């Protein structure tokens with residue numbers, strides 16, 4: 001089955017036809033594996049199934065336009081956003097560890113949107129599409145409803161880079177709030193300014209609230225779903241804000257390996273602006289289309305051309321949308 005995607009701003013139409021292109025077949029296989037790993041629940045995302053839709057605005061810094069000519073870095077723009085829990089199980093506990101918290105962002109502009117879909121860890125759990133397929137496949141639940149622990153262990157031993165994300169999350173407390181944790185773009189992005197000068201960076205949102213982690217005692221006392229209520233209470237008092245930061249690359253930084261960590265200490269960084277999440281938004285606003293981090297990028301910001309993990313996100317998100325829309 002071939003999935004062709006037509007995206008105009010935030011509207012996306014899907015047309016189904018035959019036959020399959022190789023990378024689309026791989027995307028479909030991965031997405032199927034993601035659904036299976038999360039218990040094959042209908043009508044949900046293949047990842048980020050449990051989440052909250054929001055609205056807000058992005059105000060660029062004075063430095064942003066010097067790095068990128070995207071119109072979103074020249075004036076305040078409205079934002080549609082979604083916080084989520086990783087995975088395709090909408091019943092996942094907010095207390096789950098190690099699971100990434102997600103932040104999908106659509107910076108809206110009549111000339112075209114700027115979409116970033118980012119997570120609460122600086123690294124992803126697989127380096128290549130094949131490795132991601134294997135990573136999710138080995139987590140398929142058996143007859144007891146759980147993955148085969150021995151198989152998961154053997155896969156981790158043979159693919160050590162796939163363990164970095166979980167190790168990073170396990171070394172930190174479970175976030176007390178979607179607004180109390182930093183999120184990373186993971187991939188290497190290229191920012192290009194009006195003079196045609198390009199810089200390779202990694203993007204990160206830094207929470208103004210700081211890193212709000214729960215102690216083990218606090219975690220025990222929490223119900224399985226508390227993020228949505230916490231956010232409602234927080235937003236009633238004022239916006240939840242983040243700085244969008246570009247961490248500049250240095251020679252030798254890998255640009256095509258989302259499992260590779262760039263050192264952030266002593267790196268040059270530029271604050272591109274402030275993201276203010278102001279209110280909850282009906283789920284329908286976020287569910288109508290995907291946040292496509294590949295297609296929805298304006299001139300002035302580009303993903304890594306040499307990273308197949310970046311490219312495959314577009315067909316994968318489209319397959320997920322077509323399944324949950326059925």
Ligand code: HEM
Nearest residue numbers: 045046047048082102103104118119124290316317320321
């Ligand atoms: C490498 C960096 C990646 C990051 C940071 C990331 C992050 C996320 C986040 C935060 C969501 C939830 C989006 C929402 O709230 O609407 C999501 C959804 C999803 N991700 Fe990823 N992801 C990455 C790579 C991939 C890859 C390589 C695949 C598959 C090949 C994939 C497949 C999906 C799918 C299918 C969805 C559901 C999309 C939808 O139904 O709208 N992701 N991802």
